[in-house]
Amino acid sequence: MQRRRMAGTIAVVSALGMTAVLGGCGVTGGSADVTLKLVAADYGDSAANSSKKYWDGLVEEYEADHPGVKIDVSVYSWNDVDRKVREMVAAGDPPDMAQIGAYADYAAQNQLYKADDLLSIPVQADFVGQLASAGQVKGVQYGMPFASSTRVLFYNKTLFAKAGITPPKTWDDLADDAEALKDEGVKYPYALPLGPEEAQAETMQWMLSGGGGYADTVGSYGIDSPENIDTFSWLKNELVGKDLTGPVAPGELNRAAAFAAFAKGEVGMLNGHPSLMKIAAKNGVEYGMVPTPGKEGTSKSTLGVADWMTAFRKNGHRDQVGDFLDFVYSEKNVLAFSREYDLLPVTSSASQTMAASGRDRHLKPFLEELPASELYPVGKTSWAGISVQVKKQIGKAVAPSGSPSGVLGHLQAVATRAESAE
Template sequence: MTGLIAAGAALGMTVVLAGCGSPGGSEVTKLTLVAADYGTSAENTSRKYWDKVIDAFEEKHSGIDVEVTVLSWNDVDAEVKKMVDAGDAPDLAQIGAYADYAAAEELYTVEDLLSIQVHADFLPTLSDAGEVARVQYGMPFASSTRLLFYNKDLFERAGITKAPRTWDELQEAARLLKDEDVLYPYALPLGPEEAQGETLMWLLSGGAGYTDDIGSYRLDSEANVRTFDWLKDELVGEGLTGPVPPAELNRADAFAAFTDGKVGMLNGHPTLMQKAAQKGVDFGMVPMPGIKGEADASMGVADWMMAFRQNGHQDEIGEFLDFVYAKENVLDFSRRYDMLPVTVSAAEEMAGNADDAALVTFLDGLPSAQLYPVGKTSWARVSADIKRRIGTAVTEGGDPAVVLNALQRGAARADQPE
């Protein structure tokens, strides 16, 4: 995701699903789709999901064949860019970002493609995040939010009777865990893998974020500086974040330590549930603590479907996407890969199903979630800069105000029209 949401296995496999052609030998339209793999092995690759969806679609639409290439998250965004740059854009791409292609006028608008019913079914938070200049080009395909995970056994050992709701309670719990020799009382992954995610979660819990109310970058706001001052002085400076400096700790390593029972608390997304359960970790999940109580907003992440104009096929693409976003397909994908549904109809059904209770805990935060500013073409550069620099804000001798001000200056430059 922009890294955003769970990493797939590097399978790099292509599967061609050919239809039978339309009756009487009439012309068949072939659509090409490049999609990210949300699986972790050949056993649960996204190929199996797309195989099922496309077979069902082609059975009902004999004049349209769909050829899908499934690639790992390590490769898919770069591969689509390579195809577009070579003048060989796919009809559809399900990847991490859409804004650059929209700004270059290479995409259909969502209104060009979807039926009114399907378009209106997207969750409003996600629809809004798919817009550039108030026109929607990105169709949300998968989403997730974040919660604070905690190890119940370690909490019991440390005499902690309830999950923290405030920063002070989180600090006190971390101190008690440290006293019990827990390796990572609170794991703070500000390493280059996904530091922009951990950063946004903390900025939101401090009452601000990456942008202001009109969408301009405000990384060095007073609230953001206060948040990182607290992290530096009250968590890192007190030795409550473990043996690896936050600037060097990546999310994957923090997750692995949690599933090994070495972490008291950390922020996590839905796929961590399955990994922790497989390792026998007894864990709980609560909303991110804020300064004086539960944070006002949670962090949300979405991955995107987009349709390229290069080959035409507007009507055929629309027919296929209307089918893809049918409630049963959205629910199937969400349940297979521990993701949150992107449509109102699927979210309502999930919320009413006891079997989905764990995912519903994350779903509750989605309506008020704040996403990365993915509608900005500058976001990729700003995100990369955050990954590279933000960890230095909490090092010994580091100055959060200086680091955040430098990030703000870089963001303002990146946001200027070329």
């Protein structure tokens, strides 16, 4: 097996307290058992499609071929999984692997294995380029992308037909369409969810469409860049100020509520990810999807989001973890997970298969956006705290008495202090 680590024989202590003699790529000896603990997030919306079912099937297959290794998987909701892992780490009992939303803090504390200490060369090289780069801290990959998605603009075809309009390509088009929808009595011509649930996503989507972003070209925070200030000034004056974003103030509108309103036929347009397709279709909403409109044409980049697999060093099960993760990231398993939850593959091989497959055509608009997507600056240990501040503050930038430059300037000052402390 091609693996970037020393081959040969090493001794480790199993979870049962037994000393196991291990080869370079797995366990040798019939009684030398090792148990790997994996904490994973639940991507399902019911017991019927819980991620536990996915992991149970995958683990059963793996263990059948690796009798010396057991995989103990605990699945938690996204509301709990990051906290559970933090608690385990704080108690001195981290899992061997954790599939969670962030990794940079653990990497900065030297608690994680590097990806190239775990994965075989072909597996690591198969990650989609910008996802692998986003998993790096100071040029070293610690976060292994596990699931990804992008954003596109959803629109209600029925409402658009009634208003006699076509999908927008520019900000001006979007504002004109929103005016027409408002004239037809649409409750939310454009839904702008800048509430605390996921404001950081809508914020970045708009920043990117205006040529900005959270970080500048050299990787430092650039939250109050001229481009970002112009973007939020436009939102405040041309959408919110003209009553084109609905009856709920953007700073109080959460993504889930915006999606639910779209599913009720109350929203003309909004930014959405793949899960919105099922929600809309289930409620009989005829929808279309187009690339994000930009200031002067289709946005050159869109928001990409990834969740991360991490591997903790403390238990010392590097070889077994690496072998299991090679299996997890096989094309078959990446495709199975992505298809089950309408997510985008994190490997190039699975992405190519999905792009060529008729069964995945509903994901094609999102897949086409992936190469030009940009991700949050998750490699910064300060990002988690900055994201929290964005969720709390950004809605004020478009409020009637709000100041885009003032709010973005405040966030930049917070970010600069946090970045200097990294």
